[in-house]
Amino acid sequence: MAKKIGRGIAAVWYPTGMSGGGDPSQAIIKMQPDGSVDVIIGSVDIGEGARTVMRQIAAEELGVSIEKVNVTLVDTDTSPLDTGTFASRVTHQTGNAVIQAAREARQVLFEVAAGQLGVQPDQLIVKDDMVVVRDFPEQAIPIADVASHATWVERRLIAGRGAFGWPPAAIDPETGAGEPLHNMAYGATIAEVEVDTETGVVRVLKLVSAYDCGKAINPLLVEGQIDGGAAGGLGSALLEELHPYYPTLDHYPTGFFSYMVPTAKDVPALDAVVVEMGSLTGPYGAKGIGEMTANSQAPAIINAIYDAIGVWITDLPATPEKILRALEAKEAA
Template identity: 50%
Template sequence: QGSLTVLGQIAAEELGIATDDVHVVSADTDTTPMDTGAIASRTTYVTGNAIKLAAENAKQILFEVAAPMLDVRPDQLESVDRKIQVQYFPQRCLPIADVALQAQFVMGRPPIGSASYNPPTVAMDSETGQGKPFSTYVYATQCAEVEVDDETGQVDVIYMSAAHDCGTAINPMLVEGQIEGGISMGIGYALQEEMLFDDDGKQINPNLTNYIMPTSLDMPEIDVDIVENFDPTGPFGAKGVGEPTAVPTAAAICNAIHDAVGVRITSLPATAEKVLKAIKEKNGGEQKALPAAE
């Protein structure tokens, strides 16, 4: 869902501080722990859960330090708006910064939390073939409206509608941007982008002067519907939304081409040449079939 922002939001929400108070260190293997990669759109889900657990650990230290200062038990405290306060008695509170200083310099307990998260899965049963390779799944549907010039084969995408289940949308604006960006990539995949090679295996379109990609001028009207379906295993109910945004686009566009001119394009990209050839073959086949029908 946009890791640099969303991961900071998760930490801030759990600690009861502002997002501005959080500094996210990303992609620095000198200072960050080992991870197998930001794959399968899992950063918000997996790293977010780890951050939430780490923040809970740090918060527990703060509560244990603040409890005697407020003359209550740690389980009677909560962190809200940069303060640690007694539940139901918000006037009895201390700034988190003051409690952190007390923990660090007086108690010798730096409020540092660490955690890891490995999604629960079930290995495949060799006899039944059943298992649970992933702990959660995302779902998406996209619809496309296209205009096809049956004399040239040119395809223009004029409208896209996308509905995506991302669990809780921690930052809805970023989720919407992810979906729009995925559709942009999907349009390129469907209609334009292709790596071409000569007979010697040398790429003949190795740069952006001849590798065709969509620009803002190629983007259609996009209607985004964020389907919030709380996932109890995700951080604050969230799931990923990165890669799934580009998955349905090409299929939706090719289905729209078929609906418009009755031809099925089975290899991508669906260039004007391919579409025109398919239209001619379809029309030629129909013309040849007419005498037999009579």
């Protein structure tokens, strides 16, 4: 029995948002009389941390502590429109919509506070739950006091609306040229594997993945996305077989007892590297960091297998049977 070690690398580029454009997000922000903030969006959080990121963005723009921000998802009838949680789009599209809504609400806040402080609205900033006169920071008033005054004295609603999304890409009918992709991000994975030439079993020893997220609004969530993507990419490389006898449907998996996915036992040592190359359009320079994190592991693992035993596997997943058949073909050649 021989166990051989190999290393491989693969790179990927990936757009933010739906290819071809036409995927808007909307947001509404309103401030309660006590200075707390409601962020109303249609984006669904499926574990990637969208609610947390939207809370951070709203808190940053309105100068309130994050504990005072509540993100609300109601239903598709009453929530602002959102195209969907896919295409690595929520942080970018919905984040921009939340920024717009927060800035509109902040302008109302400044108009009310300006009358209380005897200054012009453009002289004000928000910081640490206070509205502050920019050039005279000793002149300040709690945001909660401004919100209360707006509600009960001036009878004003401190609220804002936001909407963001690229229009559908126009295609030149003569040349076919257009701009279907936006806000490109980049990534790479290095894989180290051990291949058993007697059994064909491949064991991934380590995955190092580096991804450009533009700006890590929440670095811990970004690292979680990268690690989760690494596990998913490992599954597509070695385990997940949809059609074992393609193009027929013979013996296709009908449940998790026959469709293999990686578990904690299968996941190797992971190293997530966050790269920040700010975008021109994303909130604070952020890009999408969802789908692409699962895309570079499989080719890196396949390259590592070749480095270890000198055979190419061109049909995923790289099962032990395929490894052994490739080795037999190599010996027979």
